[in-house]
Amino acid sequence: MRAVLRHLPRGRTALAVALATGTVLSGAALLATSGALVTNASLRPESLLVLLPLITSVRAFGLSRAALRYVERLVSHDVTLRLVARLRTDLLLGLVPLSPAALTGVRGGELLARLHADDDALQDVLLRLLAPAAVAVLAGSAAVVLAAAVHPGLGAVPAALLLLLGVVVPAWADRAGAPAARAVAAAEEARGADVLDLVRGLADHVGGDGGATALAAADARLREQEAAERAAARVAAVATLLREGVPALGLVAAFVLVGGGVAAGETSPLLLAAAALGVLGSFEAVAGLGAAWPLAGGARAAGRRVEALAATPPAVVDPEGPGPRPAGHDVAPVDVGVTYPGASSPALAHLDLVVRAGEKVALVGPSGAGKSTVLALLLRARDPSAGRVLLGGADLRRLPLDEVRAASAWVPQEPQVPGASLAGNLRMGDPAADDGRLRAVLADVGLADRAADLGLDGWVGEAGSRLSAGERARLGLARALLRPAPLLLVDEPTAHLDRAAGAAVVSMLAREPRTVVMVTHDATLLDERWRVVVLRPPGTPPGIP
Numbered sequence: 199m200r201a202v203l204r205h206l207p208r209g210r211t212a213l214a215v216a217l218a219t220g221t222v223l224s225g226a227a228l229l230a231t232s233g234a235l236v237t238n239a240s241l242r243p244e245s246l247l248v249l250l251p252l253i254t255s256v257r258a259f260g261l262s263r264a265a266l267r268y269v270e271r272l273v274s275h276d277v278t279l280r281l282v283a284r285l286r287t288d289l290l291l292g293l294v295p296l297s298p299a300a301l302t303g304v305r306g307g308e309l310l311a312r313l314h315a316d317d318d319a320l321q322d323v324l325l326r327l328l329a330p331a332a333v334a335v336l337a338g339s340a341a342v343v344l345a346a347a348v349h350p351g352l353g354a355v356p357a358a359l360l361l362l363l364g365v366v367v368p369a370w371a372d373r374a375g376a377p378a379a380r381a382v383a384a385a386e387e388a389r390g391a392d393v394l395d396l397v398r399g400l401a402d403h404v405g406g407d408g409g410a411t412a413l414a415a416a417d418a419r420l421r422e423q424e425a426a427e428r429a430a431a432r433v434a435a436v437a438t439l440l441r442e443g444v445p446a447l448g449l450v451a452a453f454v455l456v457g458g459g460v461a462a463g464e465t466s467p468l469l470l471a472a473a474a475l476g477v478l479g480s481f482e483a484v485a486g487l488g489a490a491w492p493l494a495g496g497a498r499a500a501g502r503r504v505e506a507l508a509a510t511p512p513a514v515v516d517p518e519g520p521g522p523r524p525a526g527h528d529v530a531p532v533d534v535g536v537t538y539p540g541a542s543s544p545a546l547a548h549l550d551l552v553v554r555a556g557e558k559v560a561l562v563g564p565s566g567a568g569k570s571t572v573l574a575l576l577l578r579a580r581d582p583s584a585g586r587v588l589l590g591g592a593d594l595r596r597l598p599l600d601e602v603r604a605a606s607a608w609v610p611q612e613p614q615v616p617g618a619s620l621a622g623n624l625r626m627g628d629p630a631a632d633d634g635r636l637r638a639v640l641a642d643v644g645l646a647d648r649a650a651d652l653g654l655d656g657w658v659g660e661a662g663s664r665l666s667a668g669e670r671a672r673l674g675l676a677r678a679l680l681r682p683a684p685l686l687l688v689d690e691p692t693a694h695l696d697r698a699a700g701a702a703v704v705s706m707l708a709r710e711p712r713t714v715v716m717v718t719h720d721a722t723l724l725d726e727r728w729r730v731v732v733l734r735p736p737g738t739p740p741g742i743p
């Protein structure tokens with residue numbers, strides 16, 4: 199919520215509220231003057247001149263209501279669009295430093311559903327919460343004062359009924375509907391995550407039991423959501439009934455209170471019609487509060503979640519002041535230890551390693567020995583729990599993060615291949631690379647034929663599904679090769695390749711002029727150009743590989 203208030207342009211917001219209040223009052227005045235006009239016309243049909251002021255008023259209020267509503271919509275939507283743009287930018291910019299390490303363990307679908315829902319809830323705050331609340335107070339107060347001016351007792355009627363309709367009914371509906379609303383939100387979130395997981399793993403599901411289990415689970419989820427929505431709809435139906443019924447009470451009260459005076463000949467009949475219809479029209483002041491009440495809870499919760507995401511500490515942060523410039527590109531973990539959050543034992547302990555600029559180092563060792571963790575440290579995707587990682591003698595934590603990231607190109611075990619073109623995927627490595635350069639690097643990683651087949655502008659499929667796992671791995675490698683970084687960090691580049699293709703890739707990496715640190719399980723592909731560093735899980739007795 200604070201995030202919304204911070205981004206709201208105050209002047210335009212006040213203008214939107216003033217215009218909305220004017221619209222409601224114009225509407226009530228239109229009804230009141232119409233009532234007076236009809237009554238007057240029926241009492242004195244012969245005199246058009248007497249009716250002229252009322253006719254003019256009806257026209258004026260009719261036009262002003264429409265004009266005010268139009269301008270109010272323009273202003274309030276303009277404010278909302280500005281708000282959305284600022285909120286979304288903030289949210290996405292906040293996510294960037296959390297990736298990759300601080301988002302480990304977050305379900306992608308849940309994050310997406312939450313961001314989407316929270317974003318929607320927050321963008322409605324002005325249109326459906328703040329503006330309706332302000333209009334209810336301003337227009338409602340004006341209506342009460344005007345009704346009291348017509349008849350002292352009449353002021354109390356809209357006051358009580360507006361409170362009933364604007365506060366009591368929505369508060370009851372919100373309270374009664376809260377469990378169902380929470381269940382709907384939870385079911386939506388879970389369904390979003392399930393569907394994303396289902397789509398991502400469709401091939402595995404189909405290959406298993408033909409997708410039957412996954413579809414049954416999705417069906418159960420949908421039924422849960424349907425039950426929650428039914429419960430919410432029942433409460434909404436009662437609230438709607440009350441919303442429609444309460445204004446009728448105002449009409450009856452006006453007839454009784456002002457009608458008594460008319461019957462006694464103390465009050466003009468014009469005033470009866472004007473007061474009755476004016477009171478009816480004044481209920482528009484609280485029309486927006488029905489939706490505002492539940493939104494208030496939802497927006498507060500959404501605001502808290504967005505702020506919690508914004509407050510999630512990134513795994514690595516930029517240093518306050520720049521440290522000494524690195525002298526060269528030697529990289530060296532010094533007495534480094536890493537213990538992952540929640541882990542009972544360290545993934546790395548007392549690691550010392552110096553990789554000289556231009557050197558080719560192969561990290562080998564059993565699964566879980568911490569090889570990928572070393573690459574994450576060199577890339578500064580995370581910081582060591584103990585010790586330091588040096589680049590050119592400077593602690594990575596003292597260097598600007600951009601500079602550290604610019605020093606290295608990284609190929610993860612399973613590179614992400616967005617569903618773009620081949621060229622689009624490659625240019626993530628170097629946006630300025632021309633087609634010739636792209637073709638050359640594709641040839642380097644053994645993808646020349648596939649590229650000729652697909653075309654540089656060919657679509658690689660959703661998450662690279664038109665490529666084989668080995669081709670996706672090589673595309674990831676090609677992308678990293680395009681990055682003009684002095685340090686190349688490569689995680690298992692041969693995992694999905696046959697022996698000949700793997701040997702070609704390892705040989706190509708050995709010819710690279712820059713420093714290469716490569717994780718591999720296949721030490722038989724290494725020749726004398728590689729320095730082999732064997733990692734063992736901490737606590738492994740010497741001699742056990």
Ligand SMILES: Nc1ncnc2c1ncn2[C@@H]1O[C@H](COP(=O)(O)OP(=O)(O)OP(=O)(O)O)[C@@H](O)[C@H]1O
Nearest residue numbers: 302538539541545564565566567568569570571572
């Ligand atoms: N994000 C994480 N959170 C918690 N533990 C993790 C995380 N990433 C890795 N680990 C654990 O740290 C240890 C080292 O993992 P790492 O991926 O570095 O090993 P590896 O040698 O590269 O393994 P492999 O050869 O199987 O890829 C493992 O026990 C792993 O379970």
